[in-house]
Amino acid sequence: xxxxxxxxxxxxxxxxxxxLTKRGHAVHEAANGRDAWDAWCSGEFRLIISDWMMxxxxxxxxxxxxxxxxxxxxxxxxxxxxxxxxTKYLEGMTAGADDFITKPFEIDAFATxxxxxxxxxxxxxxxxxxxxxxxxxxxxxxxxxxxxLQAKSDFFSRASHExxxxxxxxxxxxxxxxxxxxxxxxxxSVEHILCSGAHLMTLIDRILAISEIDPSHLEMPRxxxxxxxxxxxxxEG
Numbered sequence: 609x610x611x612x613x614x615x616x617x618x619x620x621x622x623x624x625x626x627x628l629t630k631r632g633h634a635v636h637e638a639a640n641g642r643d644a645w646d647a648w649c650s651g652e653f654r655l656i657i658s659d660w661m662m663x664x665x666x667x668x669x670x671x672x673x674x675x676x677x678x679x680x681x682x683x684x685x686x687x688x689x690x691x692x693x694x695t696k697y698l699e700g701m702t703a704g705a706d707d708f709i710t711k712p713f714e715i716d717a718f719a720t721x722x723x724x725x726x727x728x729x730x731x732x733x734x735x736x737x738x739x740x741x742x743x744x745x746x747x748x749x750x751x752x753x754x755x756x757l758q759a760k761s762d763f764f765s766r767a768s769h770e771x772x773x774x775x776x777x778x779x780x781x782x783x784x785x786x787x788x789x790x791x792x793x794x795x796x797s798v799e800h801i802l803c804s805g806a807h808l809m810t811l812i813d814r815i816l817a818i819s820e821i822d823p824s825h826l827e828m829p830r831x832x833x834x835x836x837x838x839x840x841x842x843x844e845g
Contacts, residue, residue: 609726610651613637614644614658614670615688620711624657624688627718631726641665645673653683654729657709660689660700668703675704682732684725688713764815771812779805 611633615621618639625635636651638644642664648656656674660667667687674683687705689696697708706728707721782801790798 609655609729610634610636610653611655611657612644612647612651612653614641614656614662614667616640616659616662620659620688623715624718627715627722628657631719631722641667641670644670648674648683649677652681654681655725656683656685658685658687660687660691667705668700671700671704681736682729684729686721686725767815772809775805775809775812779809 609632611628613621613624613628613635614637615624616639621637621639625637628635633655636647636653638647641658641662644656644658644662645665647653656670658667658670662670665673667689671685671687674685684707685705686707686709687700688709688711689700690711692710700708707725709718709721779802782798782805785798786795786802
């Protein structure tokens with residue numbers, strides 16, 4: 609893990625760097641807040657251990673600048689401070705610090721803080737990976753849905769065309785029969801053909817209309833009322 613140490617005291621930097629190196633961290637040191645900020649901007653440090661009081665840019669300003677940058681990868685910040693008290697800790701947390709170590713500190717206590725930081729950063733990394741996988745799946749499903757909707761639209765369009773053509777032929781021949789000499793029974797049959805054909809043409813037009821509805825606004829069209837379905841059932845019966 610790449611870790612940045614920011615402290616104007618070379619002895620503190622040496623102690624912290626030694627403890628971090630033993631835990632496998634790749635350490636970069638900065639002797640003041642401005643150098644620490646420049647280093648963070650040019651690198652990808654997941655963990656920062658910074659002194660509260662530093663020249664050029666103090667620890668609180670350093671924390672605030674990091675949080676304002678809003679990088680996608682989370683940076684865990686531990687402040688080293690000789691200050692004590694809830695008010696100071698609240699001030700540090702408001703600036704963006706995650707944890708505090710009071711000077712002078714013991715190496716064992718420092719190692720415990722490191723384990724906590726490492727665990728939290730692993731959880732952040734795992735969560736980021738899970739979110740990235742979820743976003744990828746959503747994109748894939750969205751693309752699949754778009755293809756399925758296009759296939760549905762194409763199917764309904766072709767189906768309505770294939771149904772409309774023979775129905776137009778049937779209705780055309782029925783209309784030709786209607787103008788000829790027919791007895792009462794024949795005329796009733798022709799009228800039944802024309803009436804049923806008209807119902808079927810209406811259904812075909814509605815199928816085509818449904819295929820053109822935006823899926824996000826898809827609902828049962830008003831034209832599909834119980835009365836319509838009742839009429840269709842009678843005509844098909």
